[in-house]
Amino acid sequence: MRREPTVSERISREARVVGLRGFTSPSLEAVERRRMQLWILAAVLLVALSTGAVALSLLDAPFTGSANPGILRLAIVLLSIAFCVYAIEKELHLRRLARLLVDERVLTTALSNRLHEVSLLLEAGKAMNSVLELEVVLDVILRGALELLSGTSGSVMLLDNAELVAASVRGNDRARGRRVPLGEGIAGHVALTREPLLIEGPVTSEDFPGHEPREQTVESAMCAPLMHRGEVLGVLNVNADHGREFTEYDLRALSLFAEQAAGAIANARLYETELQHVAKLLELDRLKSEFVALVSHELRTPLTSILAAAETARRPELRDELDELIEIIVRQGRRLSTMVEDLLTAARLEKDATLPAVTDVDVAALVRLAARDFEVAGRPVVVVAPDEAVARGTPDSLRRVIDNLVDNAHKYGAPPVRVVVEPRGGSVLLSVIDAGPGVPEDKREWIFERFARMEDNRDDPGLGLGLPVVRGLVLACGGAIRVEDGAGGGAAFRVWLPVSERVGAGRQAT
Amino acid sequence: MIPRHPRVLIVEDEPDTLLVLRINLDAAGFVTSLAADGATALGRIEEERPDVVLLDLMLPVVDGWSVLADLRSRPAAPRVVVCSAKGSERDFAQAEEMGAAAYVTKPFVLEDVVAALWEALIRPAPAWEPNREPGLLPGWEG
Numbered sequence: 001m002r003r004e005p006t007v008s009e010r011i012s013r014e015a016r017v018v019g020l021r022g023f024t025s026p027s028l029e030a031v032e033r034r035r036m037q038l039w040i041l042a043a044v045l046l047v048a049l050s051t052g053a054v055a056l057s058l059l060d061a062p063f064t065g066s067a068n069p070g071i072l073r074l075a076i077v078l079l080s081i082a083f084c085v086y087a088i089e090k091e092l093h094l095r096r097l098a099r100l101l102v103d104e105r106v107l108t109t110a111l112s113n114r115l116h117e118v119s120l121l122l123e124a125g126k127a128m129n130s131v132l133e134l135e136v137v138l139d140v141i142l143r144g145a146l147e148l149l150s151g152t153s154g155s156v157m158l159l160d161n162a163e164l165v166a167a168s169v170r171g172n173d174r175a176r177g178r179r180v181p182l183g184e185g186i187a188g189h190v191a192l193t194r195e196p197l198l199i200e201g202p203v204t205s206e207d208f209p210g211h212e213p214r215e216q217t218v219e220s221a222m223c224a225p226l227m228h229r230g231e232v233l234g235v236l237n238v239n240a241d242h243g244r245e246f247t248e249y250d251l252r253a254l255s256l257f258a259e260q261a262a263g264a265i266a267n268a269r270l271y272e273t274e275l276q277h278v279a280k281l282l283e284l285d286r287l288k289s290e291f292v293a294l295v296s297h298e299l300r301t302p303l304t305s306i307l308a309a310a311e312t313a314r315r316p317e318l319r320d321e322l323d324e325l326i327e328i329i330v331r332q333g334r335r336l337s338t339m340v341e342d343l344l345t346a347a348r349l350e351k352d353a354t355l356p357a358v359t360d361v362d363v364a365a366l367v368r369l370a371a372r373d374f375e376v377a378g379r380p381v382v383v384v385a386p387d388e389a390v391a392r393g394t395p396d397s398l399r400r401v402i403d404n405l406v407d408n409a410h411k412y413g414a415p416p417v418r419v420v421v422e423p424r425g426g427s428v429l430l431s432v433i434d435a436g437p438g439v440p441e442d443k444r445e446w447i448f449e450r451f452a453r454m455e456d457n458r459d460d461p462g463l464g465l466g467l468p469v470v471r472g473l474v475l476a477c478g479g480a481i482r483v484e485d486g487a488g489g490g491a492a493f494r495v496w497l498p499v500s501e502r503v504g505a506g507r508q509a510t
Numbered sequence: 511m512i513p514r515h516p517r518v519l520i521v522e523d524e525p526d527t528l529l530v531l532r533i534n535l536d537a538a539g540f541v542t543s544l545a546a547d548g549a550t551a552l553g554r555i556e557e558e559r560p561d562v563v564l565l566d567l568m569l570p571v572v573d574g575w576s577v578l579a580d581l582r583s584r585p586a587a588p589r590v591v592v593c594s595a596k597g598s599e600r601d602f603a604q605a606e607e608m609g610a611a612a613y614v615t616k617p618f619v620l621e622d623v624v625a626a627l628w629e630a631l632i633r634p635a636p637a638w639e640p641n642r643e644p645g646l647l648p649g650w651e652g
Contacts, residue, residue: 300595300616301524301527301595301616302524304524304595304617305524305526305527307619308527308530308531308617308620309526309530311619311620312530312533312534312620315537317537318533318534318537321533324529325530325533331526
């Protein structure tokens, strides 16, 4: 395929034809000068030839003998015609050259305009990517777009749950924070169709359903979608007034700009997500350090009693106190053992939330056993249970669930503490109900979280692992747990445990 | 002049530890009285004017730091031996700055507790600073 000669190639070819050889691209002035020269030459020659012709006819007779006047005339006429053809041909080339030169000038201007825009675009791109805070990024984007397109006002709207929210606004403070549902108004239309839009003249709500008439007059407006990896992040609006009218060309520039802007917004969002993630990790790290401090303190407390009691028991003069000292050692030893058990269970459940060797367990018998132990320890429990209520679990873990819930009821609630066991079709419902102040609505999920206690009451003894361990064990058995208001106003912890062959079919607490 | 049977107030929220301390301090020749929280401790100090206070820091209602701060604002306050499971350098420094005569960490050896109490009794009474407002002391930021 033959290549179309470029404008500059055509210019140099035409220039050679008209004899402007010294130039690769002659100036328009040089071409005009050459045209003027051609016209003067043509005028002079024509005058000379006509003068010759007139002279010939006047001096007709005396020279008839020397030459044939007919031939001479013919020669003059032919010479004139030949020159005219030459002059016309040159003129045509010169005209073409002049037109090409004008074209080239226009192209150069357009190119330099484009270069200016590209450099603005590049600058704006650099500026948007040099900051990471979303708010600043949006401001840089809007400022850049208005500068690039000589707009007077504009906004960046970000998509938030099928609504566009004006996140950054310039030149029109009333629009700040405005929310537009997807598909409504100009912005909503653009976000839905994902096509940039150029609007000339006033906009009515007929053109765009849901469009709100503007307070200030806008003569020309553009709106481009902010797309990143095939996803609409929002739209970029630019408005102009005072005689400025946007063109298709401006719309293309805005679209290019919007592409870059969307990338910058996506980066800023990523950065913010990352920051939040880091903050969360730091918080978790802080809680863990505090937890370690709490654990070491809480383990030392029973250890102190045990060591001091043992040391005292060794002194012969204090033999009278021996029974009580041994009682202290046993009691505090058990307390220590419970704490260690809770710690190990919590750590194990954090790694792997399943229990080995789940089997059928008689919850009713387990509750009666636990109640007897609590009775001995001076913390009576009222038991309401059938003769037998078999559920899936392990005896150790279900016993821990009962112990921790009853212990919790005594610690944070008030007597009487009731434990109710009811078989319910696919599950066994175990309730531990106290007559204390109950658990406020907004804390019913939170109390099962690890570290929850540390954020609340730091004076309480214990590790705060009781309820997290209970929930972990119940879930590991395939059951569910939640806390409700008891009939008497206290807290009612309800545990659903699955029944044989139907592990996991227990009613799920929501 | 150190009394032959100095009066000691034991402030400790763990009943078993409280009991063992009482048995031992009785045997060591002290006259003991007990408190399980900071508010009771302050009341008994006012009433009974003990010679020395054995003070736990992590207490319900009013904690040990507050008790120390309160005592500091009183003239003729008893000397204080802190006995706590908290054992960081920061805690030691803060307790000393708040006028504690000695610091015993838990778990403790009973002999050390008795020795610290006697030592506190030998030391001169803490200087009274009347211009210190209680409640504006370190440890309050949390």
